[in-house]
Each structure stands twice: as C-alpha cells, then as structure tokens.
Amino acid sequence: MVPSIGRAATALADGAWLDDERARAYARILLAVTLIGAVGWIALSDGGLDREGKPIGTDFIGFYAASRLALDGRPELAYDVGSHWATQKALFGPKLGYTAFFYPPPALLISLPLGLAPYFWSLAAWLATTGYAFYRVLRFYLPSLDIVVFLAFPAVFVNAAHGQNGFLSAALIGGGLMAIDRRPALAGVLFGAMAFKPQLVLVIPFALIFAHRWTTLIVAAATAAAVIGAIAAIAASNRAAASGSRAKAAKASRSGELLRKAGSPVRTQYSRSFHASKTAGPAKSITLWRIETATSLRRC
Numbered sequence: 001m002v003p004s005i006g007r008a009a010t011a012l013a014d015g016a017w018l019d020d021e022r023a024r025a026y027a028r029i030l031l032a033v034t035l036i037g038a039v040g041w042i043a044l045s046d047g048g049l050d051r052e053g054k055p056i057g058t059d060f061i062g063f064y065a066a067s068r069l070a071l072d073g074r075p076e077l078a079y080d081v082g083s084h085w086a087t088q089k090a091l092f093g094p095k096l097g098y099t100a101f102f103y104p105p106p107a108l109l110i111s112l113p114l115g116l117a118p119y120f121w122s123l124a125a126w127l128a129t130t131g132y133a134f135y136r137v138l139r140f141y142l143p144s145l146d147i148v149v150f151l152a153f154p155a156v157f158v159n160a161a162h163g164q165n166g167f168l169s170a171a172l173i174g175g176g177l178m179a180i181d182r183r184p185a186l187a188g189v190l191f192g193a194m195a196f197k198p199q200l201v202l203v204i205p206f207a208l209i210f211a212h213r214w215t216t217l218i219v220a221a222a223t224a225a226a227v228i229g230a231i232a233a234i235a236a237s238n239r240a241a242a243s244g245s246r247a248k249a250a251k252a253s254r255s256g257e258l259l260r261k262a263g264s265p266v267r268t269q270y271s272r273s274f275h276a277s278k279t280a281g282p283a284k285s286i287t288l289w290r291i292e293t294a295t296s297l298r299r300c
Contacts, residue, residue, distance in 0.1 A: 023149075024146060024148065024149065027146070027148050027149045027152040028148055028152070030152040030154075031148055031151050031152035034152065034154075034157050038157070038161070042056060047092065047093065048091075048092055048119070048120070049092055049093075049096070053095070053096070053097065054097070055088075055091075055092050055096070055099075055119075056120070056123070057119075057120075057123045057161075057162070057163030058099070058161070058162045058163060059099060059162045059163050059164050060123050060126065060162070060163025060164075061088050061091070061092070061099045061119075061163075062084075062088075062099040062100060062101045062102075063101070063107075063111045063114055063126075063163070063165075064091075064111075064114050064115060064119055064122060064123075065078070065084055065087040065088045065091075065099075065101070066078035066084065066101045066107075066108060066111050067108075067111045067112055067113070067114040067115030067116075068087050068115040069083065069084065069087055070108050070111070070112055070115070070234075071112065071115045071116070075105070075108050075231070075234060075235060076235060078101045078108060079101065081098065081100070084098075084100075084101060085098045091119055103196060103197065104195070104196065104198065105228070105231040105232075105235075106195040106196045106224075106227045106228055106231055107196035107197070108231060109196070109227055109230060109231060110165070110168070110193075110196045114126060123163055126163065127160050127163065127167070130165065130167035130168040130171065131156070131160065131167045133167065133168065133171035133175075134167040134168075134170050134171045134174075135147070135150055136171075137170070137171050137174040137175050137178060138150065138174070140174075140178050141174070141178075165196075165197070169194065169197055169200055172190045172191070172193050172194050173190075173191070173194065173200070173201070173204075175187075175190045176188075176190035176191045176204075176216075180213060180216055184213060184215040184216040184219070185215060185216070185219045187213075187216045187219075187220075188215065188216040188217065188218065188219025188220040188221075188222070188223060189219060189220075189223050191204055191208075191216065191220040191223075192219065192220040192221065192222065192223025192224040192226075192227070193223060193227070194224075195223070195224040195227045195228065196227070204220070205217060205220070205221075208220070
C-alpha cells in the first residue's frame with residue numbers, strides 16, 4: 001500500500017504523464033463542464049435573477065447602476081445607497097438585494113459607457129472586451145497559450161460569472177509591464193488608468209522609483225491626475241447646473257407669488273406647475289410655469 005502511494009506521489013510530482021495532448025484534453029473537459037454548468041444556471045434564472053435571487057453577473061449590477069446614474073448627470077448618487085439601490089431595483093424588481101459600488105470616483109469613468117446598452121448586452125460586451133484584452137496580454141507572455149486552456153482556467157470563469165473587472169485590471173497591469181521597456185509612456189498611461197482600483201497598484205510607484213523608470217512614473221501620475229480631474233470637473237459641472245436650476249426655480253416661485261398676491265388668475269395654473277416641479281424636475285417645471293402664466297395673463 002505504502003509503495004503504491006509513494007509511486008503515485010512521485011508520478012504526480014514528476015509530471016511526465018502530463019504531456020501537451022493530455023493537458024489540452026483535460027482543459028477541453030473542464031471547459032465543457034464549466035459551460036454546461038453556466039448554461040444550466042442561466043436557463044434556471046427567472047427574469048434575469050439566478051436561483052439565489054441575484055442578477056446574472058452579480059457584481060456587474062453595481063457598476064451598471066453607477067453608470068446609469070452618471071449618465072443621468074448624477075454621478076455622486078453612485079455613493080448614495082438609497083439612490084444606487086433604487087436604480088438596481090428598477091431593473092430587477094423591488095425584492096432585489098443591494099450590491100454596493102466600492103470603487104473611488106475614477107471608476108465612474110471606466111463604468112460610464114456600460115449604461116448605454118441594456119443590462120445583458122452591456123454585460124456581454126464588458127466581459128468580451130476586457131476578456132479579450134486580458135487574453136492578448138497573456139499571449140505576449142505565453143505565445144503558445146491555447147484559447148481553450150485560457151477559457152477553462154477557473155479564475156476566468158469566476159471573474160466572468162461575477163461580471164467583475166479582474167480582466168481589465170490584469171490587462172492594464174500586464175500591458176504596462178509588457179510596454180515598459182519599449183514604450184515607457186504607454187506603460188505609464190496603463191498604470192495610471194489603474195487609479196480606478198488603487199489597492200492593486202500601491203507597490204507600482206515604489207517599483208518604478210527603485211527601477212529609475214522616471215518617464216513611466218511621471219506619465220502614470222499625470223494620467224491618474226487627469227482621470228481624477230475629469231471626474232472632479234464633471235461633478236462641478238453637475239453641481240453648477242443643479243444650482244442654476246434651483247435658482248431659476250426660486251425666481252419663478254417668487255414671480256408667481258407676486259402675481260398671486262396681485263389677484264391674477266395664475267393662481268390655479270401656478271399650483272399645477274408647482275406640482276409638476278416635483279415630478280418633472282426644475283427645468284421642465286419652469287417652462288410649464290411660464291407657458292401657463294402667459295396663457296392666464298392673456299385671458300385677463
């Protein structure tokens with residue numbers, strides 16, 4: 001018994017039995033089992049929710065909802081649990097559990113295009129695009145990497161099943177390392193783009209300093225600053241627009257009050273437009289108020 005276990009352990013450690021053909025065969029089997037499980041899991045879903053009541057793509061709903069809020073001109077609400085959750089529930093129903101958006105503001109730029117398409121099309125495009133970028137970077141380091149072996153790797157399935165950004169992170173970091181010798185500025189851009197997930201790149205600035213990669217370090221810092229600056233500019237623009245809308249609404253309210261005190265028939269019309277302001281937003285309510293006021297004055 002013991003000699004048999006010893007021979008088996010030696011064979012496993014030796015690995016002589018695992019030639020290229022056998023390794024590819026095992027990868028094909030693993031991929032087939034994975035795909036059967038994934039298709040079955042999706043087929044058993046109801047309304048886009050899996051058997052555990054989570055959206056297909058699980059974590060992706062957090063990115064997608066943040067994108068929808070940002071595209072609506074309210075990126076700061078990605079960090080407001082109530083608003084972020086309400087956006088998710090609008091997609092999958094009121095019983096949906098909450099998926100947080102744990103990332104710093106630069107991640108909003110990465111997520112921004114996601115909300116331009118319906119949820120499942122966006123999820124498919126996200127995984128295909130970032131997955132292909134990751135595969136191309138791996139092919140640089142492993143030129144003989146077979147696509148079947150890549151797809152069969154369990155971590156690939158885990159990242160895809162959760163709709164996560166691991167493909168993108170790996171592609172940016174791996175791409176930066178790939179480009180650092182021949183195109184140091186490009187490497188800096190790729191490293192700087194990782195500002196959306198800083199916990200993964202905390203060591204990179206120190207590595208660049210110790211390696212005297214000054215061009216890459218400077219470009220990386222500039223890229224990160226540009227990303228953060230872009231988010232700050234968008235947020236400032238949204239605040240200014242919201243402030244302007246509130247100021248116009250307040251001015252319209254004061255004008256309506258003056259007309260009401262003067263006994264104008266605008267009273268009823270103003271009440272209707274005030275109700276509209278709570279449901280249609282400040283800009284639309286101001287337009288309604290002006291139209292209704294002009295109509296009432298012409299009737300006097």
